[in-house]
Structures are given as C-alpha cells and as structure tokens.
Amino acid sequence: MPDLSGIGVSAGVAAGPLLRIAAAPALPPPAPVTDAGAEVDRAFAALAEVVAELGRRADRASEATVAEVLRAEALMADDEELRDAVREQIEDGTDAPHAIAAAFGTFREMFAEAGGYLAERVADLDDLRDRAVAVLLGLPMPGVPQPGHPYILAARDLAPADTADLDPSQVLALVTEVGGPTSHTAILARALGLPAVVACRGVLELPEHTKVQVDGATGLVEIGDFTVRRAAHAAKSELTGPGATSDGHAVKLLANVGSAKNVPAADEAHAEGVGLFRTELLFLDRTAEPARDEQVTAYREVFRGMAGRRVVIRTLDAGADKPLPFLNQDGEPNPALGVRGLRVARQRPEVLTTQLAAIAAAAADTGADVWVMAPMVSTLTEAAGFAAAVHEAGLPRAGVMIEVPAAALRARDLLGVVDFLSIGTNDLSQYTFAADRMCGDLADLLDPWQPALLQLIAICGEAGRESGKPVGVCGEAAADPALAPVLAGLGIGSLSMSPRAIPAVRASLARYTYDECRRLAELAVAAPDAASARKIVG
CATH class of the missing domain: 1.10.274.10 (PtsI, HPr-binding domain)
Structure with a gap:
C-alpha cells in the first residue's frame, strides 16, 4: 500500500493505529408538512x-x-x-x-x-x-472515538465540536482528507500541540487500525508496522528565557492571540509578547461594528495581561473573503483578490478610524508596548497612509503585513515610512504561487519551505537589516522548529506562533550559531524545491 501525502499544518511526528470518526445520521425520506x-x-x-x-x-x-x-x-x-x-x-x-x-x-x-x-x-x-x-x-451525533488506547484520528474534515472533547492523551495526530492551513483542523491541532496533515487524499480508504506514521511538518503519512509513538515536545522547564541562537543572537518568540483568554497560555510558554493580536473575533456576525468603548475593553484586557511586553495588534482583517455583515459588501468574482484588510478603509474609513482610537485609548496606562499593523498592504501609498493614521491616533509604532508579493519586493521602501514589517506566510504563499489554500492538488506549492517564498522573506529581512527596523514572521511558518533557524538566518528578528509551539522553536534556535543560521538560509533559498530545502537543512 503506497504512502500518502497532504499539507502538513502542525509540526511533529507520531505513529499509531488509524481510526475514523463515524458518519453522521442520514436524512430520512421526506415527510409531508401539515402544520x-x-x-x-x-x-x-x-x-x-x-x-x-x-x-x-x-x-x-x-x-x-x-x-x-x-x-x-x-x-x-x-x-x-x-x-x-x-x-x-x-x-x-x-x-x-x-x-x-x-x-x-x-x-x-x-x-x-x-x-x-x-x-x-x-x-x-x-x-x-x-x-x-x-x-x-432524536439521534446522537457520532463523536471522536474513545478506544482506550492511543491512535491516529482520520476524518474527511474535523469541525470544532469534534475536537472540543478530544483527549490528547489518546489522540496522537490528526489526518483529514480535505482542509487547508487555515482550516479549523489546522488551528485546533496547533492549539492542542498535535501533529496534523490536511488535504490527504486516500486516508479514508485505509482500513481502520492500519498502522501509520504522520509527519505534521512534511505532510507525509507513511504506512507500515510502526511502533506507537507520541510526538516529542520540548519540556516546559527547559530554555524558558528569551529566544536566541547558541551564540546569543536574539530572535523574539511571540504568541498569536485572539483575546485575553489566550494570554495564560502565552505566559505558560514564556512568550516574550504578542506578535499577532487578531481583532476579528470582536466583529464576527455583527450587523453593526462594535462600539468604541466595547473595543477599548476587549483590547485593554490583552494589553494589561502583557504589561511590560510587546503587543502587535492587527487592525480588522476582514472583507470579501472574510465577510462581516455590518460591512454590507457586494459579492465579488474573486474574493481573495477583492476588498479585504486595509482595503476596507477605501469604502468605510470610519471603521479604521474608530478602531485606531479604541486601540489608543486601550493602550493608555496598561504598561504594554503596543504596536499596530495593517493587513493586505500592497503599495507604498497605502503604507504611508496607514502610518499617518496610526500616528494621528497617538500610537507610536505603525507597521504593515507582508502578504502580497508586491509588498515584499518593495520592503525597503515600505520601511522608509513604517516602523516594522510582519510577514504573513499563509497569504504570501497563496499569492506568490497562485495556489488556493484549499486546493490539495497544489499542496507542494503551499509548503513554507518553497525557495521562492524564502527568497521573498529574505528580501524583507535584508531590508530590515539595512534600515535597523524589525521584521517578523507571524504566519504558520513561524511555528516550524526546523524552519526557525532558516528564518533567523534570513534576517527575521521575531517569530509569532501558537503558544504551544514556542518551546520547540526556542530549543531549535538554541542549537545553532547565528552564522550557521545564515548558512542554512543560503542553502534553503538556493535549493531547487521545498523538499530539497527541507532535506538540506534537516
């Protein structure tokens, strides 16, 4: 039986017998409606x-x-x-x-x-x-299997409710037939610290109890007589200081959060701050945007929890491909290329103005070092306009996300008008390779080890070195321990990820000198493809 492959979305290697979630109840024949x-x-x-x-x-x-x-x-x-x-x-x-x-x-x-x-x-x-x-x-929904022994969980896709009662002491890894790097399976696997592979065609055709080994970094699902193996994680007591190479070159290790509820996990992982504070949850399913005071309250809770540390907050990342009812946007033929992120301000400038005012008010007297960045920036004009708006609101540091190749190519110019850059590797991969993140057939193009993607990151890192301004990564690539030394060598000064990924990334960085990181980066960028880059570095 041939091995399978998909998109690795949560790093780690685990092995064990494969079990599936049972099918949901089927619809009965139609019935007449009398009332x-x-x-x-x-x-x-x-x-x-x-x-x-x-x-x-x-x-x-x-x-x-x-x-x-x-x-x-x-x-x-x-x-x-x-x-x-x-x-x-x-x-x-x-x-x-x-x-x-x-x-x-x-x-x-x-x-x-x-x-x-x-x-x-x-x-x-x-x-x-x-x-x-x-x-x-009147029927129960099938849940996650509870066989009483460790296993690999397979499904067509996993909904949040499937994983709510998931027992990480039994489930060794997740493999789904569909999904992408930003699917809920990926998000929840990283939150739970489980290796995961999505868009893995053929996994549901495997007989139950087939022994498999799952590599959540490469996306490989191997079939063979493997001994049950749980993914190794860095011990919580090890290397709890700031992120750094073995010779002391600093690489800040930051946490991705969506609300104050994520702060305790960031503290437990000894995060040095927040590299991505997503604000979208506050706006979900609203027919009117949250009032300024409501926003102030939500932001202040995170800022206070991070007193004395950096918090990079992202302005509303919504629009055509993440529609919010209060925006009243018409449909677009290609939403991923439509009015989203900072572009929403073209149609609704007051949404951005209100949010920046709320961030400024929330930041006052919290003790946090608050930085603000905008998503989906493509041009120097957009970056300069956003920076002006941030400073006008009384906030000291304005940055932009690098998610579009045009922005990466002009990183040096952007750093002339903003204070920092943060690279979102998920979207940057999608737009660089013209490959939809949901398309399993293009999984190889979405690999964060793709040399062309690393080359764009290198352009940004070099621009940061020349200007003396920070450049970080907050996409999923930041959570890959093997890739961390490469990113450091490319000039990346901070990595922001799910708190559970921080210990392993910290340990990986500490194994290399900065010169070794730079050499690994050169080798990865020069590689002919992602698999070769990973093999050379590994």
Missing part, C-alpha cells in the same frame, strides 16, 4: 439546541482557542438569514430536517464558490447541519 408553523418551531428549536450545545462545549473546553472557535461556529447556527432560509423551505412544503439541509446547502454553495477563508468554513456548515438533523431525529 408549517409547528414545523418551523421544531426546526428553530433544533438550531437553538445546537447553539446551546456548542456553548456548553466551549465552556468546558480546556484550550481558549478551541472555546473561541466553538463560539464562532455557534454564531453561524444562530444566524438570522439561515433561519429565514429554513422558514422559506418549510413554507414551501419541506419538512424540518430537509429544510435545514437545504438551507445549509445554499450557504455551503456560496461559501465554496467564494473560496479562501469562507471555503474553509464549509466543514463547519456541514457539522452544524448534521447536528441539527440529529437533534430533529
């Missing part, structure tokens, strides 16, 4: 129960990231447009289970066609549909 009002009530009650159950799972989740993702999924099930679609189906004579399936099907088609971030939420819609149908049928 449309009662049927609507029945459907709405099922959706409400799904929302409540997701809330209960969020409350008992041990990981803050898992809880946040569950609450975001619950918001989708509680959507008014979804209920309207269900009502219309029932009033047309469709019974509750089929009406819910049809309504979710409509949204599913829209999300899949939109691509990018929305396409990666399709699995969430399928999970919500199945859970609502199960409630209506």
Whole structure:
C-alpha cells in the first residue's frame, strides 16, 4: 500500500493505529408538512439546541482557542438569514430536517464558490447541519472515538465540536482528507500541540487500525508496522528565557492571540509578547461594528495581561473573503483578490478610524508596548497612509503585513515610512504561487519551505537589516522548529506562533550559531524545491 501525502499544518511526528470518526445520521425520506408553523418551531428549536450545545462545549473546553472557535461556529447556527432560509423551505412544503439541509446547502454553495477563508468554513456548515438533523431525529451525533488506547484520528474534515472533547492523551495526530492551513483542523491541532496533515487524499480508504506514521511538518503519512509513538515536545522547564541562537543572537518568540483568554497560555510558554493580536473575533456576525468603548475593553484586557511586553495588534482583517455583515459588501468574482484588510478603509474609513482610537485609548496606562499593523498592504501609498493614521491616533509604532508579493519586493521602501514589517506566510504563499489554500492538488506549492517564498522573506529581512527596523514572521511558518533557524538566518528578528509551539522553536534556535543560521538560509533559498530545502537543512 503506497504512502500518502497532504499539507502538513502542525509540526511533529507520531505513529499509531488509524481510526475514523463515524458518519453522521442520514436524512430520512421526506415527510409531508401539515402544520408549517409547528414545523418551523421544531426546526428553530433544533438550531437553538445546537447553539446551546456548542456553548456548553466551549465552556468546558480546556484550550481558549478551541472555546473561541466553538463560539464562532455557534454564531453561524444562530444566524438570522439561515433561519429565514429554513422558514422559506418549510413554507414551501419541506419538512424540518430537509429544510435545514437545504438551507445549509445554499450557504455551503456560496461559501465554496467564494473560496479562501469562507471555503474553509464549509466543514463547519456541514457539522452544524448534521447536528441539527440529529437533534430533529432524536439521534446522537457520532463523536471522536474513545478506544482506550492511543491512535491516529482520520476524518474527511474535523469541525470544532469534534475536537472540543478530544483527549490528547489518546489522540496522537490528526489526518483529514480535505482542509487547508487555515482550516479549523489546522488551528485546533496547533492549539492542542498535535501533529496534523490536511488535504490527504486516500486516508479514508485505509482500513481502520492500519498502522501509520504522520509527519505534521512534511505532510507525509507513511504506512507500515510502526511502533506507537507520541510526538516529542520540548519540556516546559527547559530554555524558558528569551529566544536566541547558541551564540546569543536574539530572535523574539511571540504568541498569536485572539483575546485575553489566550494570554495564560502565552505566559505558560514564556512568550516574550504578542506578535499577532487578531481583532476579528470582536466583529464576527455583527450587523453593526462594535462600539468604541466595547473595543477599548476587549483590547485593554490583552494589553494589561502583557504589561511590560510587546503587543502587535492587527487592525480588522476582514472583507470579501472574510465577510462581516455590518460591512454590507457586494459579492465579488474573486474574493481573495477583492476588498479585504486595509482595503476596507477605501469604502468605510470610519471603521479604521474608530478602531485606531479604541486601540489608543486601550493602550493608555496598561504598561504594554503596543504596536499596530495593517493587513493586505500592497503599495507604498497605502503604507504611508496607514502610518499617518496610526500616528494621528497617538500610537507610536505603525507597521504593515507582508502578504502580497508586491509588498515584499518593495520592503525597503515600505520601511522608509513604517516602523516594522510582519510577514504573513499563509497569504504570501497563496499569492506568490497562485495556489488556493484549499486546493490539495497544489499542496507542494503551499509548503513554507518553497525557495521562492524564502527568497521573498529574505528580501524583507535584508531590508530590515539595512534600515535597523524589525521584521517578523507571524504566519504558520513561524511555528516550524526546523524552519526557525532558516528564518533567523534570513534576517527575521521575531517569530509569532501558537503558544504551544514556542518551546520547540526556542530549543531549535538554541542549537545553532547565528552564522550557521545564515548558512542554512543560503542553502534553503538556493535549493531547487521545498523538499530539497527541507532535506538540506534537516
């Protein structure tokens, strides 16, 4: 039986028997509707129960990231447009289970066609549909297997609810048939510290209990008589100081957070600060943008938790491929290339102005060193305009994300008008290789070890060295321990990641001198392909 491969989204190597999540309850034959009002009530009650159950799972989740993702999924099930679609189906004579399936099907088609971030939420819609149908049928939803021994979990895709009760002492790694680097499977695997591979075709064709070895960095799933092996992680007591090479060259190790609930995990990992504070969760499913005072409260909690340390907060990263109801944006033929990130300010400048004012107010007297950056910047004009707005709001440090090749190529010019750069390797990979992150057939192009991507990072790192201004990485590449020395050698001064990844990255950096890091970087950039780069460095 040939080995399989996909996209590695959470580093680590583990081996064990493979088990699958069972299929969800199937729809019964259609039934006649004699009382449309009662049927609507029945459907709405099922959706409400799904929302409540997701809330209960969020409350008992041990990981803050898992809880946040569950609450975001619950918001989708509680959507008014979804209920309207269900009502219309029932009033047309469709019974509750089929009406819910049809309504979710409509949204599913829209999300899949939109691509990018929305396409990666399709699995969430399928999970919500199945859970609502199960409630209506009075049947339980199949959960994660509990065989009483360690195993590798395989699924078509994993919804947040599937992983809420996942026991990391039993589940050694995750492998899914679909998904991408920013899918919930990837996010939750990194939060739980589990190796994970997504977009792995053929994994569901393997017989249960087949012994496999999963490499969450390379995406390789090997089949063979492997001994059960748990992924090794750096001990919490080791190397708790600042990130640095063996000869003392500093590389700040920062945490990615979405709210104050993530701060304790960052502290436990001895993060030196926050390299990416995502603000999108505050805006999710809102018909009006959060008021200034509400934003101040949310931001201040994180700033206070990080007193004395750097906090890089990203302004709203939303738009065509991450639509928010209050933005009232029309559909676009190619959302990933549309009005998103900083570009939203072209249409709604007051959203950015309000957010910057809230950040400035929240930063006052918290003791945190607050830096502000904008996503989806492409030109010098955009960067200069954003920096002016940040400084006008009374904030001292303005930066931009490098997610578009045009920005990477002009990094030197950008650093003439901003104070720092932060490279988002997920989007930079997607745009550099014209490869949608959901396309499993193009997994090799999305590998962060691709020499062309590393070359763009090198341009930014050199610009940082010349200007004396910081350049960091906050994309998924930052969490790869093997890649960390290469990034340091390319001139990257900070790496921001899921808190669980910090100990392993710290240990990896400490194994090399800075000159060795620079040599590894040269070899990786000169390699003919990603696999060769990884092999040369490894």
